Amino acid sequence: MSDWKYRLARKIVHLRIYIILFSIGITIFFINILKDIKVETHLEDFLPQKHPFVKVQNKLTDIFGGLNQVSLALEVKEGDIFNNKFLDKLINLTEDLYLLEGVNISMYSSCNETTNYDSSVIILTKW
16 A cells, blocks of 8 residues: 555544544534525426417416316306395305315305306306
8 A cells, every 4th residue: 555545544544533523514514504495396387388288277377366276157047146046056055165175265255256247147266
């Protein structure tokens, strides 16, 4: 073994405690710096924005306010919405939707916000 390699190996063995403490100190330093890093991924960042399907999805997001919601429309076949049968069906649907798991009640609206002024259609949407 050459002379300088032998001396380096002896020095490393002799200073092993200091080398271990230095490595632990550097590790703690970088963990302290990196603990506040947040990794955020958004689906739209990975999609080709010029693709026709993505354009339609973006348009629907603009219209309905997002992809993670549902809009329901109830339509009367004959007459208008101002009859007992239709209003009972609307009330029952509204009450049933309140009981569903995952429904955010604060984002829920019923016939108080119609987006269509035709009296034969009522649209339930997020407000």
